Amino acid sequence: MPETVRPKLVLASASPRRLSLLQQIGVEPDRLQPADMDETPGKFETPRELAARLALAKAVVASERVKARAGDENSVILAADTVVAVGRRILPKAEVLEEADACLRLLSGRTHRVYTGLCLINQHGKASRRLVESRVRFKRLSRLDIESYLASHEWKGKAGGYAIQGLAGAFVINMVGSFHAVVGLPLYETVSLLEGAGYPVHSGWNGTKS
Numbered sequence: 089m090p091e092t093v094r095p096k097l098v099l100a101s102a103s104p105r106r107l108s109l110l111q112q113i114g115v116e117p118d119r120l121q122p123a124d125m126d127e128t129p130g131k132f133e134t135p136r137e138l139a140a141r142l143a144l145a146k147a148v149v150a151s152e153r154v155k156a157r158a159g160d161e162n163s164v165i166l167a168a169d170t171v172v173a174v175g176r177r178i179l180p181k182a183e184v185l186e187e188a189d190a191c192l193r194l195l196s197g198r199t200h201r202v203y204t205g206l207c208l209i210n211q212h213g214k215a216s217r218r219l220v221e222s223r224v225r226f227k228r229l230s231r232l233d234i235e236s237y238l239a240s241h242e243w244k245g246k247a248g249g250y251a252i253q254g255l256a257g258a259f260v261i262n263m264v265g266s267f268h269a270v271v272g273l274p275l276y277e278t279v280s281l282l283e284g285a286g287y288p289v290h291s292g293w294n295g296t297k298s
């Protein structure tokens with residue numbers, strides 16, 4: 089029987105969170121190929137549609153770059169996008185203090201949704217997609233909560249102006265969905281897409297330390 093060659097894995101992301109979530113399940117990408125793009129929502133686009141569209145767009149852009157390089161033909165490309173929303177209102181990825189402040193005030197005492205789009209383009213150029221929706225309920229935030237959190241700078245570059253995996257974990261009364269998806273990469277769905285593309289996830293589990 090001919091031996092199947094493991095495809096190379098390209099992670100289309102600049103997010104250190106996504107890389108460490110992959111490493112958590114014993115998967116080490118062969119290459120990082122971040123795909124910078126305009127993430128502005130379309131006029132009538134829902135948060136769910138935005139997360140799905142951007143995950144696909146990131147994978148496509150990275151795939152084009154990978155294809156242009158000799159020797160990388162047998163590659164699978166993985167990309168994701170996380171969108172935080174209150175109802176239909178899409179919150180920004182907070183880059184400045186004012187944005188993070190506005191996000192936290194809006195999230196205070198409310199339940200919001202986090203949509204994580206996932207896309208894998210296989211060796212033959214076929215895209216497979218998943219969309220994971222999680223609900224997160226925040227306590228009512230005091231002025232001190234908000235000011236202290238803003239001073240931590242953990243909000244920077246995070247969708248909705250917070251990171252559940254850090255200090256903001258203290259704001260969460262409960263969540264329904266996938267914690268890892270909120271952080272940036274739904275692990276169950278990631279494994280299912282990788283296995284579907286013939287990428288052997290378990291081969292990285294030998295001798296893994298907890």
Ligand SMILES: Cc1cn([C@H]2C[C@H](O)[C@@H](COP(=O)(O)OP(=O)(O)OP(=O)(O)O)O2)c(=O)[nH]c1=O
Binds near residue numbers: 246251270272
């Ligand atoms: C809600 C939430 C978001 N985030 C992060 C995950 C993503 O990195 C970021 C959302 O922005 P994204 O546009 O999804 O990702 P990114 O620009 O950081 O990285 P790339 O496109 O290169 O993959 O917010 C957390 O780390 N924790 C959280 O609790």
